[in-house]
Amino acid sequence: MALIVHKYGGTSMGSTERIRNVARRVAKWHAAGHQMVVVPSAMSGETNRLIALAKEIQPQPDGRELDMIAATGEQVSVGLLAMALKAQGVDAVSYAGWQVPVRTDDAYTKARIESIDDTRVRVDLAAGKVVVITGFQGVDAEGNITTLGRGGSDTSAVAVAAALRAEECLIYTDVDGVYTTDPRIVPEARRLPGITFEEMLEMASLGSKVLQIRSVEFAGKYKVKTRVLSSLTPPDIPLAEEAVSGTLITFEEDKSMEQAVISGIAFNRDEAKITVLNVPDRPGIAYQILGPVADANIDVDMIIQNTGNQGLTDFSFTVHRNEYQKAIEVLEGKVKSGIQAGAIQGDPKIAKVSVVGIGMRSHVGIASLMFRTLSEEGINIQMISTSEIKISVVIEDKYMELAVRALHKAFGLEQA
Ligand code: ASP
Ligand code: MG
Numbered sequence: 001m002a003l004i005v006h007k008y009g010g011t012s013m014g015s016t017e018r019i020r021n022v023a024r025r026v027a028k029w030h031a032a033g034h035q036m037v038v039v040p041s042a043m044s045g046e047t048n049r050l051i052a053l054a055k056e057i058q059p060q061p062d063g064r065e066l067d068m069i070a071a072t073g074e075q076v077s078v079g080l081l082a083m084a085l086k087a088q089g090v091d092a093v094s095y096a097g098w099q100v101p102v103r104t105d106d107a108y109t110k111a112r113i114e115s116i117d118d119t120r121v122r123v124d125l126a127a128g129k130v131v132v133i134t135g136f137q138g139v140d141a142e143g144n145i146t147t148l149g150r151g152g153s154d155t156s157a158v159a160v161a162a163a164l165r166a167e168e169c170l171i172y173t174d175v176d177g178v179y180t181t182d183p184r185i186v187p188e189a190r191r192l193p194g195i196t197f198e199e200m201l202e203m204a205s206l207g208s209k210v211l212q213i214r215s216v217e218f219a220g221k222y223k224v225k226t227r228v229l230s231s232l233t234p235p236d237i238p239l240a241e242e243a244v245s246g247t248l249i250t251f252e253e254d255k256s257m258e259q260a261v262i263s264g265i266a267f268n269r270d271e272a273k274i275t276v277l278n279v280p281d282r283p284g285i286a287y288q289i290l291g292p293v294a295d296a297n298i299d300v301d302m303i304i305q306n307t308g309n310q311g312l313t314d315f316s317f318t319v320h321r322n323e324y325q326k327a328i329e330v331l332e333g334k335v336k337s338g339i340q341a342g343a344i345q346g347d348p349k350i351a352k353v354s355v356v357g358i359g360m361r362s363h364v365g366i367a368s369l370m371f372r373t374l375s376e377e378g379i380n381i382q383m384i385s386t387s388e389i390k391i392s393v394v395i396e397d398k399y400m401e402l403a404v405r406a407l408h409k410a411f412g413l414e415q416a
Contacts (some may be wrong), residue, residue, distance in 0.1 A: 001033040002167035003125065007135065008159030010044035011174045013077050016084075023084035024235035025172075026130060030090055032239050035125040037164065039135045040081055041156040042073025047136075047150070063108030067137075069146045070109075071097070074134035074153070082132045094131040095120070095221070097137040097145070102156065104138035104146045111138055111146035112214075113155065116163035124208040133160060154215035162222035169219070169226045170246075171211065176230035177247035178203065180413040181265040185401050192263060194250045199263045202356045202372035202390045207268030218362055219249055234416040240414065252358070261359030262366065262411045265404050269351045269397055271301060272324035273382065276331065279343030281307055288339050289315055296330050298323045302352075302385045302394060312342075316383060318394065323347055351400035354392040355407060367391050373410040379403055 006029070008022050011071045022040070030036045041047075047070055054061045054069050079235065085092035100120060101266040103109035117370065124131045135153025137148050148155050154171060161169035171305035175242070176191060178200065183189040197220040204213040210228055219226045273313025279285050290300060324346065331344045360366050370391055374381060383394035395403055 001035065002035070003035040003164055004029060005037045005039065005157055005161040005164070005166045005169040007153060007169065007171045008038070008175045008231060008365075009153070009171075010041045010046070011070045012172055013040050013042070013045040013081070016080065019077075019080050019084050020087075021235045022172075022231070023088050024041035025088070025231075026081075026085060028236065028239055029086050030130055036130045037121065037125070037160055037166070038130060038132045038368070039079060039153060039160055040074065040077040040132065041135050041153040042077055046073035046076070056243040064144055065110045067145050069124045071134070071137035071145050071146050074136050077187050078132045078134050082130075085130050085132070090130055092132055093126060093313060094132040094134075096134050097156075098139035098143070100133060102133075102138035102159070103264060104140055104148070106140040106142065106144065108144075108146055108235055110149040111139060111140065113159045113218075118158060118163050119163065120331070124228050143372055146193070149212070149214070151212035153213070154212040155218055158215045158218040158222075158224050158226060161224045161226070162218060167225065169224050171212070171215075171226065171228045172231035173228060173230060174230070175210065176232070177228050178208070178264075180263065181267075183406050184304065185267075185404050186265075186414075187410045189408065190414060192247050194248045195263055196358050197249050197251055199356050199358055200249050202387070203264055203266050206266035206352070206354045206356065206390070206392065207270065208264075208266050208398075213247065218408075220251075223251055225249075260357065261363050262355055262413065264356050265407050265411075265413070266354045266356055267351060267400055267404050269400065271318040271319055271350060271352055271394070272321045272346060273318050273346035273350050273394060274324070274327055274331065275314055275345040275347075276336075276341045276343075277314050277345060278308075278312045279315055281311050281340050285313075285315065285339060289335060290317070292330050292333075292335050293317075293319070293327055296326060298327050298330070302383050302392070304383050318350070318352075318383070321348055330349075333370055350394050351395045351397040351403075352392050352394055353400060353403045353407065355411065356390045360389050360391075369410055370407060373406050374403060377402055377406050 082092040082094035103115045135156040179189045226249045301318045305315045379399045381393045
């Protein structure tokens with residue numbers, strides 16, 4: 001018998017019929033003798049609907065009131081799921097975040113979990129109840145309802161699992177695990193039975209949408225055994241089969257998993273490139289360019305600067321596409337004249353493609369294989385950045401799919 005946390009996404013909670021199926025699945029685990037805590041999302045589309053309603057009244061919604069509204073989707077879900085469990089003869093109780101409580105800071109719409117009190121939950125579990133806790137929401141020190149940012153139910157589930165020192169946190173979703181890359185682009189993409197937490201963190205921050213990044217950070221910090229698996233299998237499939245399906249996020253200490261050198265190829269079109277041309281090559285230039293960008297609260301991802309000739313250099317960096325215009329305005333404002341730059345050039349038609357793998361730490365030649373593959377496809381690399389376990393390149397966005405396919409093949413990712 002173990003303490004297990006299940007998380008169900010909006011699709012799984014999408015209708016009363018689906019909620020009954022979730023209840024069947026949870027009942028199966030409960031019948032096997034496990035203590036069960038379930039963290040569901042709002043019914044699919046519901047959070048969007050609620051936020052749209054709020055914006056009809058107030059286009060730039062007040063954060064506190066927006067959270068008050070947005071958090072209700074999950075409250076409906078927990079009530080319905082607890083009822084569905086009871087209807088199947090399983091004793092269950094639902095809680096909103098403030099009732100547990102799940103304590104957060106007061107950063108409305110993107111609050112961070114600070115602590116979770118497990119007292120009440122433990123009493124219910126000891127009494128044999130299934131405990132159903134809202135995802136996405138918490139309460140600040142003043143008693144205001146907060147939400148954790150879109151996709152935040154993943155983080156709620158992992159945090160609850162950490163607080164309860166659960167044996168495992170199972171994240172049921174509409175894909176059956178984490179893939180070597182997006183199967184819509186590469187049909188040969190393969191589900192990974194395991195991925196290390198560091199790789200998962202890179203994949204999540206590089207554009208893979210399977211888990212909210214913060215949930216992965218939480219899993220890493222508290223060493224929560226987390227598994228991503230399908231909610232689309234029949235709810236009554238044998239538990240032994242279900243329990244080992246999907247993708248398990250592993251920790252490096254856990255050497256039981258055979259590790260490939262490269263685990264996956266991530267990509268996104270979320271960024272735009274900005275180049276400041278012909279800036280004087282002298283100390284302080286990077287700061288004079290990026291300082292004002294940071295002051296405008298714009299995140300910078302990749303940066304390159306070359307030493308040019310005649311004391312001039314070009315300085316390029318990428319920002320999120322949503323902040324591209326704002327960044328250009330900042331630079332065209334005081335910055336350009338302040339540093340006597342030649343011109344500011346922008347290019348939103350870029351894509352970032354990354355190769356991720358923990359094996360890079362101990363294998364050489366990964367970068368050269370990546371660059372050779374792209375060169376054989378005639379794809380020009382505009383920028384490069386690396387970390388210990390990933391290499392990212394910026395290329396023209398029309399070549400993104402070609403690059404992903406070629407790299408997937410070159411690194412042999414289609415083979416098990
Ligand atoms: N319901 C919230 C959202 O749509 C949280 C979640 O589903 O994870 O973002
Ligand atoms: Mg989600």
